[in-house]
Amino acid sequence: MRRAVAPAAGSRIDDVIRPRSRLQPILMSPPLAQFRRGASGRTIQSVGRVGKRVVLALDNAARIVLEPRMTGLVLLADPPNASHLRLVLELSGGSARQILFWDQRGLGVARLVTPEQFDTFYGPQRLGPDALEIPLHDLRQRLRGSRRPIKVALMDQALLVGVGNLYASEILHRALVHPARPCQQLRPEHWRRIHRELRAVLEEAIVHEGSTLSDGTYRVEREGRYQTYHRVYQRAGQVCLQCGRGSIVRIVQAQRSTFFCPCCQRSNGIRD
DNA sequence: CATATGTCCTGAGAGC
DNA sequence: TGCTCTCAGGACATAT
Numbered sequence: 318m319r320r321a322v323a324p325a326a327g328s329r330i331d332d333v334i335r336p337r338s339r340l341q342p343i344l345m346s347p348p349l350a351q352f353r354r355g356a357s358g359r360t361i362q363s364v365g366r367v368g369k370r371v372v373l374a375l376d377n378a379a380r381i382v383l384e385p386r387m388t389g390l391v392l393l394a395d396p397p398n399a400s401h402l403r404l405v406l407e408l409s410g411g412s413a414r415q416i417l418f419w420d421q422r423g424l425g426v427a428r429l430v431t432p433e434q435f436d437t438f439y440g441p442q443r444l445g446p447d448a449l450e451i452p453l454h455d456l457r458q459r460l461r462g463s464r465r466p467i468k469v470a471l472m473d474q475a476l477l478v479g480v481g482n483l484y485a486s487e488i489l490h491r492a493l494v495h496p497a498r499p500c501q502q503l504r505p506e507h508w509r510r511i512h513r514e515l516r517a518v519l520e521e522a523i524v525h526e527g528s529t530l531s532d533g534t535y536r537v538e539r540e541g542r543y544q545t546y547h548r549v550y551q552r553a554g555q556v557c558l559q560c561g562r563g564s565i566v567r568i569v570q571a572q573r574s575t576f577f578c579p580c581c582q583r584s585n586g587i588r589d
Numbered sequence: 590c591a592t593a594t595g596t597c598c599t600g601a602g603a604g605c
Numbered sequence: 606t607g608c609t610c611t612c613a614g615g616a617c618a619t620a621t
Contacts, residue, residue, distance in 0.1 A: 369614080369615080384615085385614090385615090386614085387615050387616095389615095424615065424616085472615090474616075481615070482614055483614045485614095527614080530613085530614080531613090532613070535614070550614095573613090
């Protein structure tokens with residue numbers, strides 16, 4: 318998502334518009350009028366990322382943080398439809414004409430923040446290191462004291478950023494670790510496998526431009542293809558592609574679906 | 590402190 | 606057809 322928006326770097330923001338819609342507006346901070354005054358006339362110096370958020374660094378050191386959450390998209394063109402378009406940054410001076418914030422459910426957030434606010438809300442006090450960069454010892458150090466299930470801890474953005482519900486299940490299946498196992502009980506071999514599969518799953522998913530699920534919303538410039546590589550996610554009742562014996566089970570952890578193979582991901586002992 | 594739960598919002602699909 | 610219910614790449618305030 319960040320890469321698709323990267324060509325907007327160097328462009329000037331001419332205006333910030335909320336398309337009229339029967340739907341609830343997304344949360345903006347500050348409110349639209351003030352947001353527009355603060356962003357208009359500024360040049361986008363870079364398009365970055367903090368975990369799952371897209372970050373536009375402006376020439377006055379302020380930043381725009383776009384947080385799509387579950388069903389939001391940040392795009393330069395071609396949103397899935399017009400009715401769920403929530404916010405438009407109109408641009409000039411470069412190849413991109415606009416940045417679009419599209420969000421089916423409207424849970425997304427757009428923030429214009431000062432450098433101090435950025436550090437407060439998105440700095441290391443609030444958010445952990447990126448999942449693609451965290452070293453093994455750091456991952457282990459941060460999680461291993463916890464009594465929480467490993468799957469729930471992996472999704473805690475204060476510990477590390479970038480792992481959501483879908484990928485947490487996929488990572489643990491490939492790492493052969495039961496999702497309900499408390500972090501405290503995991504052994505060095507488990508952490509090694511979790512660390513390896515964490516990177517592997519996310520990097521493969523990025524190569525295939527993410528997972529377009531049954532709701533059809535997630536896309537970058539076209540639909541993602543990683544859903545065809547899912548081994549457990551939304552495969553409850555189907556045979557495990559890894560062992561060919563177990564059938565995939567769905568459980569609920571912290572109000573979210575978890576999928577795993579009871580055969581490959583047994584809680585006892587260490588397997589390879 | 591660490592951990593658990595309810596809530597925001599819209600739409601799709603299942604079951605009756 | 607229409608109703609109700611459940612569920613969804615998330616994060617945060619508030620409760621325990």
